[in-house]
Amino acid sequence: MCPPASKDSVPPPARPPALSLPLSLPHAPPDLSLSAFEQQLQWARAQDEADPLAELRACFAQPRAADQTPLVYLCGHSLGLAPLAARARVEAEIADWERLGVLGHEQARTAWLDYAEGLRAPLAALTGALTSEVVVMNSLTVNLHLLLASFYRPDAQRRAILMEAGAFSSDRHAAATQIAWHGLAAGEELIELAPRPGEALLRIEDVEAAIARHGARLALVLWPAVQYLSGQRFDVARVVRAAHAAGCPVGLDLAHAIGNVPLALHEDAADFAVWCSYKYLNGGPGAIGGAFVHERHFHDEARPRLAGWWGHEPRSRFQLRPEFSAATGAAAYALSNPPILSAAPLRAALPLFEAAGLPALRRKSAGLTAYLELLLGALAHGLLDQITPHDPEQRGCQLSVRVRAGPAAARSVWRTLGARGVVCDVRDPDVLRLAPVPLYNRYEDVLRGAWQLCLALREPGTAA
Ligand SMILES: Cc1ncc(COP(=O)(O)O)c(C=O)c1O
DSSP: OOOOOOGGGSOOOSSOOOOOOOSOOOSSSOOOSHHHHHHHHHHHHHHHHHOTTGGGGGGBOOOBOTTSOBOEEOBTTTSOOOBHHHHHHHHHHHHHHHHHGGGHHHHSSSOGGGTTGGGHHHHHHHHTOOGGGEEEOSOHHHHHHHHHHHHOOOOSSOOEEEEETTOOHHHHHHHHHHHHHTTOOHHHHEEEEOOOTTOSSOOHHHHHHHHHHHGGGEEEEEEESBOTTTOBBOOHHHHHHHHHHTTOOEEEEOTTTTTTSOOOHHHHTOSEEEEOSSSTTOOOTTOOOEEEEOGGGTTOTTSOOOOOGGGBOHHHHTTOOSSOOBOSGGGGGOOSOOOHHHHHHHHHHHHHHHHHOHHHHHHHHHHHHHHHHHHHHHHSTTTEEEOSOSSGGGBOSOEEEEETTOHHHHHHHHHHHHHTTEEOEEETTTEEEEBOOTTTOOHHHHHHHHHHHHHHHTSTTOOO
16 A cells, blocks of 8 residues: 555665755845745755655655645644554454454454564664663653652652753653652752753753752753754763763653654663654554663662563463562563554554665655755744754754744744644744654645745734
């Protein structure tokens, strides 16, 4: 049904080649005429035709407006598109359930007993982990709590958690309530690092300095690999090195990183990481999440773990003995038997990453985002402030921009975009987030989205 992309057709580059971008776009006055658009469209379509990953788009359902016009979908940072094969995967499980009842645990076409097991290897490839370091379970915040229960072990000297100010709310709730769970005051023990005054992004050297400064009282560093609002990608290895030098473990939130940027969790020596699968992994709304625990913690008997029967070693799990005997590796963290229907779409989505090859995806991602940056920089000059780093190494595919005219204007532009078939999102106070996803977006999508955004910004009523 869906044409498999051949990664053989994409030579794996040591580094992305220089981008050939279209004709220079003068800053002022921006030319938003039809002919300027068509000139760009010609260029964008030429890129799409030359794109070795172009056929992957046909593996995804394309959302449409009520009149059946395809939407320009730039919202994979929130919910990735549905792989066309997902429906068949889910229907196969329902059919097996209807046909087999409880026997499906062993006799389903993909036995339910091993269902989550089968997802570990492709997720290990995406996270740069050993298969044994990955477990597929729950959703992100649940996994964060489970891993904090193991890795946040405050004592008399080390009680604090260091995280970024402006972290995703759920991460902050998790950290603050874990501190309270230990009978401590989040007001004292949650240290939140903000960017320098007047700056929107955290400098990695400031993160390192904060870790060193607070080091003696830190029980844990909790950090995102890609920040959800700004799209800033952090150098995970440097964060981990700084934390370990200070003598404390590091947990990572990969919600906006997995499937978006290269990760090397094992080599970088992160202690644990958690993720959701509904963004760049295209696992579907509320899809089963995952977690990573570094191999060096596998036999750490002193570290407590909240346990359930699915974390019991599989051979004797069904003996249902009262004593817990942990499965090897991250699998010991699983609590419950996995939700098959929420895991099934991932079985459709993950092979697409394998088919594309991560270097090729990253190269296309950089090209799409650079084009978006170029268009917005030229056509919305003075109307938007990009907060995502300009350096491609410090971002994934998401570009976040602040609307200078303010929060009301940002909402109004976002509504206008929605009415014109461009799907992105708006976050307080005035941030628009757009993400061209290399698995299914085209240069043409980037152009159409950026063009509509620039037109909307210039419309009467948009100004503050
Ligand atoms: C950065 C980040 N952390 C945590 C979450 C919460 O995820 P969940 O609802 O799966 O717990 C999200 C959800 O979008 C997120 O973007």
